[in-house]
Structure formats: structure tokens, C-alpha cells
Amino acid sequence: MDFSWSEDQLELKKAVIDFAGRELNEDVIHRDKNCTFSMDLWKKCAGFGLHGLPFPEEYNGLGSDLLTTMLAMEGLGHGCKDSGLIFSINAQMWSVQMPIFNYGTAAQKSRYLSKLCNGEWIGAHGMSEPDSGSDAFSMGTTARLDGDHYILNGTKTFVTNASVADVFIVFAVLEQRKGFWGVTAFILEKGFPGFRIGKEIEKMGLKTAPMAELIFEDCRVPVENLLGKEGNGASIFNDSMECERGFILASYIGSMERQLEACLKQAKGRKQYRQPIGKFQAIANKLVDMKVRMETARLILYKGAWMRQTTGKAGVDAAIAKLYLSESWVKSCLDAIQIHGGYGFTTEYELERDMRDSVGSTLYSGTSEIQKNIIAQYLGL
Amino acid sequence: MDIKENVKKFIQSELVTDRKFADLQDKDPLISTGIIDSLGIMRLTAFLEKSFAVRIHDEEIIAENFGTVESISALIQKKLP
Structure with missing residues (x-):
């Protein structure tokens, strides 16, 4: 293992600390008290390149390797006192951008990853349900194929960024299969028919990171929005x-x-x-x-x-x-x-x-x- | 020991908890019987990668490849030089 850092990597960390300390801390006590997500700060972070750190430049990323990304995110935590904002950024990076990058088609990467990296769109990830948390694969949300659409029904909860997000990765079980082996991932967009955001969830902390439910009522998802293959969602x-x-x-x-x-x-x-x-x-x-x-x-x-x-x-x-x-x-x-x-x-x-x-x-x-x-x-x- | 026997031995010793599956056959269903579940699949793929020096990609972890000892063996066989 080699964790030695180059001058460039250390300069990046310092630049992130300086940026975060200068730009992200104003009014954080007030925002926490009022449970306010700041779109302005979100876009500032994207403008700096934080959202796109580990993703290729062709998708508006910085193309950093994983260790460099860790160092930069460390710098973000050092400079930024708004843990909710940090959480929102990380939730999108690891549970939305990364699966799209790893499993998405070229068209999906082009449509979604680019806009998530540059801050134009916000991403959210729906897995937990009211009755399935740690036992995630016992989910009740179902999907069935109907022509050139999948029809989703169910509810997701504890979805970070839900109320401000434009794009969602959602997991459902194909009706004809069971449990783990039927779990399938989909990319949804705000405004898909039958898809709505449920109630906002108040929390003990991370109050500047919004959290809400997702509700699917015969939600129609185009087949091209399947992420990976049918039954591959668990992986x-x-x-x-x-x-x-x-x-x-x-x-x-x-x-x-x-x-x-x-x-x-x-x-x-x-x-x-x-x-x-x-x-x-x-x-x-x-x-x-x-x-x-x-x-x-x-x-x-x-x-x-x-x-x-x-x-x-x-x-x-x-x-x-x-x-x-x-x-x-x-x-x-x-x-x-x-x-x-x-x-x-x-x-x-x-x-x-x-x-x-x-x-x-x-x-x-x-x-x-x-x-x-x-x-x-x-x-x- | 061939691939099937290796796979069978691992499943029987590490994943099977019910004695009625003690005599596991090549075509016995592993998923509908609950022998391989969401936790077991992680251990099984780690075992396969280590034992046969192959890489099992996430997109290959589907029911078609892990439904029986026979299908698991076929997946490994395809990867061996």
C-alpha cells in the first residue's frame, strides 16, 4: 500500500479547505434551525468540481482517482461546517452517480451523469422502505413489464435529497421473481407519470440535507431507464x-x-x-x-x-x-x-x-x- | 476434485443449514429453496473467485448463473483458460 501524496494532491486538498471555509459556512446555524437546503451552495460545490471528482472529464468530472477523491473530501469536511450539505453531496456521489457510471449505458451516462456532475441536476437513491431497512431485499416495491414501460408500485422512505432531486435510482422486485434475485434497478426522473414525493421527514441532525418518501402508483418507467439488467439490482x-x-x-x-x-x-x-x-x-x-x-x-x-x-x-x-x-x-x-x-x-x-x-x-x-x-x-x- | 464437487462441497459445508439438503444434486434449485440468499451469495462469490482465480462481475450475479450447482459450474468453466 502506498498512501504518499504528491504536491498536486496536497494542493487540491488545501484548495478544497480554503474554498469550503470561505464559501460554505455562512448562516449554517440558521439553515440548520430552519432545515434549509441551499441550492446556492450546492451549485458552488459543483462549480468547484466536487460533485464530479472521481468521474471522467467527458461527463463534466475532474477525473481524479479514488485516493485523491478521498483526500479532497477530507478537505471538504475540514473546511465546511455544514454536515448536511456534505452528506447530500456524498449521498449523490456514491449511491447515484457511481452506479450510473459503473452500470449505466452510454446514453444514460450522457443524459444523467453529466448533469449530476455539473450541479444542474440533483440525484437521490431509493432503497429503504417502511418495512425493509437492514433486510433491504425483502422490499415490497414491485415492477412489471408492460410493453415498452415498467410499471412500479410501492413506497421508499429515508430518501436523502428526495424533495430537491431531479433524478432517482430506485430498486424494485420484478413481480414474476422473488426477493434478492428479482431486485432490479431503475433510473427515474421527476415528473414520470405515477411518481410523486411523499412527506418530508424531520430528523435529529443533518437538517440541511432534505429527506422524504418516494411514492409510486402505477408509475411508468421507460424500458431504456432500466439500470443494468433485470434481476441485477441486488448486485x-x-x-x-x-x-x-x-x-x-x-x-x-x-x-x-x-x-x-x-x-x-x-x-x-x-x-x-x-x-x-x-x-x-x-x-x-x-x-x-x-x-x-x-x-x-x-x-x-x-x-x-x-x-x-x-x-x-x-x-x-x-x-x-x-x-x-x-x-x-x-x-x-x-x-x-x-x-x-x-x-x-x-x-x-x-x-x-x-x-x-x-x-x-x-x-x-x-x-x-x-x-x-x-x-x-x-x-x- | 472437479468444479461441481468443489462448489457442492462449499455450499453444503458453508451455506446449507437444513439437513434435508445434505445430499445436494447438480440440478437441485438453490434459490427457491433459500440455500443461496442475499448474504450467502457474497460468501459464495468470494469463494469462487479465490478458489478458481476468476473474477465474477456484478452483472453476472443473476439467478440464471446461480440457480443450480450445474449453472454455477458452467459459469466458472467459461472463465477458465
């Missing part, structure tokens, strides 16, 4: 989930680094009993834990990206990354609040928002418990 889903597991949390390495810097400043600057609070072991130990977790998480992230980049699969390393990064991010947020004492509990210091935002990371893209199940499987258990 497409598994592959996009590997990307999500492995890479969706890259930005939070940067966020943890930013938190650590803020906590070190607090520990060195704030005095109690006539000495900086960092001189007390109880505080110093928390800072050490934050540092060790961040550095370990970073190496785990890079290893997964390196595996995927060199072998085509991240395998167990993706599940390890998802588990360790999410749990580390939550712990880092709690430590940061504790180090800041009462100030950490206030909205103004923005640590309570980080904490609320972090909890979702142990749930989306597979809960921590499911990641452990996957890792256990790789151990032959």
Missing part, C-alpha cells in the same frame, strides 16, 4: 453500498481534524485553577483519544480506497471503514463538547450540531450492527 445495490460504506464518511476525517484543532485551542487557551485545562490529564487524555481515533480512521479509509482502486473491490475494508469512522465521529463530537464544557452545549459553538449530525452516520448506509454482521461474515462466522 448493483451491493456494489454501490460498498462504495457508500467505504467512502461516504471520508469528509468526517477532516471534520474530526477540525474539531481536534478547536479542542486543542480550547485546552491551551482556557485556564482553570491557574493553568490551561489541557494540563489536566482528564482533558489531555480526551485529546489523545481524539487524535488516535482520527489517525486510525484515516488509515482505514485510505486502505479501503486503495483496495478498491487497485483490485476493484474494497470488501471487508469498506465495512470496517464505515463502522470505525462513524463510531469515531460520534465519540469525537462527544469529547469535543465535554472539553468545551457548558460552551460545548450551546448552539453558538456549533459542537452540539456536529454531535446531532454525527449520530446518523452510525445508521445510514448500514447500521453499525449490520457492518459487524458483514465483518463477521468475512471471518467465516
Whole structure:
């Protein structure tokens, strides 16, 4: 494994940190309070090239390799304090753009990927249903072929970006087949007959990332909007989930680094009993834990990206990354609040928002418990 | 040991939990019986890739290729030099 960075890669990371710190943080407390998604910031990120980082230039991408993408996303988390915006970008990148890039036809890539990379369109991914979450393939949404259209019926829930999205990847089971082997992926556009957005879902955190239900009532999807082959949806889903597991949390390495810097400043600057609070072991130990977790998480992230980049699969390393990064991010947020004492509990210091935002990371893209199940499987258990 | 026997041995030792499938035949259905489910397919493809030094692409993970020991063996056979 080789994780050494070139000057160009490090300059890209610095440029992302500078851009994000300069352009993306204004009014974030207010936007969080009002659950506001910012189209303006979305387009700024696309204009910088963030949405298209790992995709070829012919689709308005930057053509970066996976490790470079990880480094840039790390920079985004360091500079940008709006975890909801970061989540929306990552959700689109790994669960919408990547499957279209990997499994889409030339026409699908040309129509959808280009517009997703340049920020003209927003993407969303519908898999979870009211009665199927971790057991994703027990879904109730069905599809049947009717001439040159598929007819979809069912409901998806917890769909990030749903209410602002233009294009959706949706999974349904072909009526004539059952379960895993009938799962099929489709690309839907806003406005397809029989397709509507359901109720907006309020959340504990990530409030600037919209989330809603998708409802299909005899929704007509043209056959050319089949993604991959009939019955191939489970594999497409598994592959996009590997990307999500492995890479969706890259930005939070940067966020943890930013938190650590803020906590070190607090520990060195704030005095109690006539000495900086960092001189007390109880505080110093928390800072050490934050540092060790961040550095370990970073190496785990890079290893997964390196595996995927060199072998085509991240395998167990993706599940390890998802588990360790999410749990580390939550712990880092709690430590940061504790180090800041009462100030950490206030909205103004923005640590309570980080904490609320972090909890979702142990749930989306597979809960921590499911990641452990996957890792256990790789151990032959 | 040939491909079919290798595949059968793995399925019987790692994926079958019900004793009634102890005597697995080449044409026995693996999907409708639940022998291969969404979790089992990940282990099976990892085993096949490692044992036979082949790459199984995501688009090949469909019922037609994994319905029986015979179809799995045919998929592997096509990939071998």
C-alpha cells in the first residue's frame, strides 16, 4: 500500500479547505434551525468540481482517482461546517452517480451523469422502505413489464435529497421473481407519470440535507431507464453500498481534524485553577483519544480506497471503514463538547450540531450492527 | 476434485443449514429453496473467485448463473483458460 501524496494532491486538498471555509459556512446555524437546503451552495460545490471528482472529464468530472477523491473530501469536511450539505453531496456521489457510471449505458451516462456532475441536476437513491431497512431485499416495491414501460408500485422512505432531486435510482422486485434475485434497478426522473414525493421527514441532525418518501402508483418507467439488467439490482445495490460504506464518511476525517484543532485551542487557551485545562490529564487524555481515533480512521479509509482502486473491490475494508469512522465521529463530537464544557452545549459553538449530525452516520448506509454482521461474515462466522 | 464437487462441497459445508439438503444434486434449485440468499451469495462469490482465480462481475450475479450447482459450474468453466 502506498498512501504518499504528491504536491498536486496536497494542493487540491488545501484548495478544497480554503474554498469550503470561505464559501460554505455562512448562516449554517440558521439553515440548520430552519432545515434549509441551499441550492446556492450546492451549485458552488459543483462549480468547484466536487460533485464530479472521481468521474471522467467527458461527463463534466475532474477525473481524479479514488485516493485523491478521498483526500479532497477530507478537505471538504475540514473546511465546511455544514454536515448536511456534505452528506447530500456524498449521498449523490456514491449511491447515484457511481452506479450510473459503473452500470449505466452510454446514453444514460450522457443524459444523467453529466448533469449530476455539473450541479444542474440533483440525484437521490431509493432503497429503504417502511418495512425493509437492514433486510433491504425483502422490499415490497414491485415492477412489471408492460410493453415498452415498467410499471412500479410501492413506497421508499429515508430518501436523502428526495424533495430537491431531479433524478432517482430506485430498486424494485420484478413481480414474476422473488426477493434478492428479482431486485432490479431503475433510473427515474421527476415528473414520470405515477411518481410523486411523499412527506418530508424531520430528523435529529443533518437538517440541511432534505429527506422524504418516494411514492409510486402505477408509475411508468421507460424500458431504456432500466439500470443494468433485470434481476441485477441486488448486485448493483451491493456494489454501490460498498462504495457508500467505504467512502461516504471520508469528509468526517477532516471534520474530526477540525474539531481536534478547536479542542486543542480550547485546552491551551482556557485556564482553570491557574493553568490551561489541557494540563489536566482528564482533558489531555480526551485529546489523545481524539487524535488516535482520527489517525486510525484515516488509515482505514485510505486502505479501503486503495483496495478498491487497485483490485476493484474494497470488501471487508469498506465495512470496517464505515463502522470505525462513524463510531469515531460520534465519540469525537462527544469529547469535543465535554472539553468545551457548558460552551460545548450551546448552539453558538456549533459542537452540539456536529454531535446531532454525527449520530446518523452510525445508521445510514448500514447500521453499525449490520457492518459487524458483514465483518463477521468475512471471518467465516 | 472437479468444479461441481468443489462448489457442492462449499455450499453444503458453508451455506446449507437444513439437513434435508445434505445430499445436494447438480440440478437441485438453490434459490427457491433459500440455500443461496442475499448474504450467502457474497460468501459464495468470494469463494469462487479465490478458489478458481476468476473474477465474477456484478452483472453476472443473476439467478440464471446461480440457480443450480450445474449453472454455477458452467459459469466458472467459461472463465477458465
